[in-house]
Amino acid sequence: MATGQTAPRVVLLAAHPNWRESRVNRLLRDRAASLPGVAVRDLYGAYPDYDIDIAAEQQQAGGADLIVLLHPIQWYSMPALQKLWLDEVLAYGWAYGPGGTALQGKDLWLVATTGGPESSYHPQSYNRYFFDAFLPPYEQTAALCGMRFLPPLLLHGAHRASPDEITQHVQVFGERLASYPDWPEMAELDACPACEVPQVDRPAVTAGSQ
Structure with a gap:
């Protein structure tokens, strides 16, 4: 990072229903919390009643x-x-749609684990699809908000990953997070897309919802 350049601000949304049983995500969460400039939001810890403080989350994001x-x-x-x-934080008029520019130009990064091994995400195996087939909802969420979707960091087979594999994965995650945005592939990524939602597609609601 160039001298005098402001350090990037990172918000990490950690969502695990049972941290006690987590073999990998808990370690990733703790590694992120140890890094300067990273705000970790433990969603299940903060909102056990599912009553999300929308204003506070929008301010952070x-x-x-x-x-x-x-x-x-x-x-x-x-x-x-x-x-x-x-559903609640990425609101129409804030994150997308007319006036919804709060997240434009930002980056979105998925860091996830799967229980099944990578080989299970194959047309000839029980998950029937390559894992990339499950990414479009994430990619389009980013696009609708004018964000750039970064290449995900995945660990397949988390249930059976060895301690060495987990340690190495956590190390890579920490290094990537600490070095953002100075990733070699950044120059090759497409710019944030423009997905304009016509106002006629979201008329004012007078009674009920869809």
């Missing part, structure tokens, strides 16, 4: 340069509270 989603993959997606965070 709006002030970040990088938002990290850290969680285990559950049923090919994210844990329920992480999904609720997206």
Whole structure:
């Protein structure tokens, strides 16, 4: 980082329903918390009743340069509270749509674990698809908010990963997080997309919702 340049601000959203049973995500969360400039938001710790403080979360996210989603993959997606965070915090008129520019130009990074090994994410195995098939919802969430979706950091087979594999993964994660945004591949990534939502697609709600 150039002398005098402001350090990037990072917000990490850690979502795990049971930290006591976590073999990998807990260590990743703790590694992130040890780094300067990284604000770790433990969603299940902060909101056990699922009553998210939207204003506080928007303030944190709006002030970040990088938002990290850290969680285990559950049923090919994210844990329920992480999904609720997206539903409520990424509001129309704030994160997307007319006037929704709060996150434009920022980066979104998925750091996730799977229980099944990488070989299970194959057309000839029980998960039936390569893992990339489950990424479009993340990618499009970033795009709709004008964010750049960074290459995910994944650890497959977390249930059976050896201590050495876990240690190495946590080390790579820490190094990547500490060196952001000075990643070699950054220059090759596309700019943040423009996904404009016409106002006619979201008319004012007078009674109920969809």
